[in-house]
Amino acid sequence: MPTALSIRNLTKTYKNGLTALKGISLDVREGDFFALLGPNGAGKSTTIGIASSLINKSGGKVFIFGKDIDVEFAEARSYLGLVPQEFNFNVFEPVVEIVVNQAGYYGIDRKRAFAAAEDCLRRLGLWEKRHSAARELSGGMKRRLMIARALVHGPKLLILDEPTAGVDIETRRAMWDFLRKINAEGTTIILTTHYLEEAESLCRSIAIIDRGVLIENTSMRRLLDTLHLETFVLYLKDPIRFLPELPEHDIQQVDDATLEVSISKEKSLNKVFTDLSCHGIEVLSMKNKANRLEELFVRLVNEKAAPASPARASIA
């Protein structure tokens, strides 16, 4: 399947010397619903800013549907619709003009632009507000206006930077439904969030970045599975030559006196010890293996920037 967004060794050092991205590579398949998750300051907006030509990168390459954003910039940009993190429309401009003008910047003539704007504004429930100045809209409506604007030229890839930050729970649900719908209709969607719940409920794939480094890039399923597991390091009383078959457990041998066992958080460890001692293996001591992902999630959840509904306990 074609790749909607392809990022290679992306680096960014801001003028003040801060390195926000330290070599990120990732691919987003066409049709995917992709989450870019990370705590505040991880580099999510920087990554998106570069992909959408708002930020100059320091190094690396970005391709949108195979078009290099530096070389075939017009094609690359025309495939992309961006909903930025902060409001960035002219607050004095009427809603419909904002959307029509955006279509114009993509070369869509005014007549077709009006038709496309009407379609987008209706879908986002803003048609009644079309003559209002943008500043007269509520927070949720402003967010929807940015989505309508991003869709007016019919992009194949929609990127939303924290679209539900500061949005009330009903609007958030409605937005989720809308995004699911346009994804089902074929639009590839990437959204950044630091709400785990949001990524989990919407996305099929996920990349996690922290401090400018990609920590994980996998399917949502696999990630959730890993998060449900806990890994322990077991130190054995006596060295063993080989590990006996224990099909009920996920056990790895690290060296002749060390094992690692991964186990679901809901399951008891007793069974592991029993089965091991059946094979004459005695555990001397054990420790919980530090899990970078786990630590990150604890931090994410503790940031408490979380929405009104708490992140699910099973993930913490």
Next chain:
Amino acid sequence: MNLQQKYVAFKTILIKEWLRFMRIWIQTVLPPAITMVLYFIIFGNLIGSQIGGIKGFTYIEYIIPGLIMLGIIANSYANVVSSFFGAKFQRHIEEMLVSPTPNYVILLGFIAGGVVRGLTVGVVIFLVSLFFTHLQIHSLFVTVSVVLLTSVLFSLGGFINGVFAKSFDDISIVPTFVLTPLTYLGGIFYSIDMLSPFWQKVSLINPILYMINAFRFGILGISDISLLASFAIIIAFIAGLFIVGLYLLDKGVGIRT
């Protein structure tokens, strides 16, 4: 983008700019009209009659071209500097930056916006002047081309100012401390023939002098300066400023981090 699409993008920026200054016409179009009425009443009726004519024209006739030019220069510049700075400040310049519209089209769009504002104000002042005096146009071609070129030049100036501006103060420094003095000293109210030889020479380094005189030639048929020199200087400034403006946009100065 093909040519047709670029044209659509250009037109979009132009319409957006036009709607923007018309939305706030009380701040943009009305003030120059009122100022001009005052000039005409004071210099035309109240003290103009006591000043006597210059080069065969009444004083008010002599200064009208300069007054129109003053409005065009100030308004072309103000339109682009405030619009571009506003777009940066509110970040809606990003609407254009994410789009496939090339930088030169963005630049041309902003310039066109400045020109339309300059022309609108120029026409308003011209219409106001018809109430106070009877004007004939000596050369329509010179009049129109000087107006357009001057307006392009100061739109470009406003654009570059907008690129560097970091606060609202920065957008009024150049108009207040550079443009207004140069315009007033550019021979709106007098002929440089009335100055001492030394001050005549000094006046010649003021580029606005050339524009005002070329424009006065267009309307009245008289000028302190040769037309050719005027056009050469205006076009040279436009070329230089366009290159600078485009370079700044390509580099993303002030807009892309």
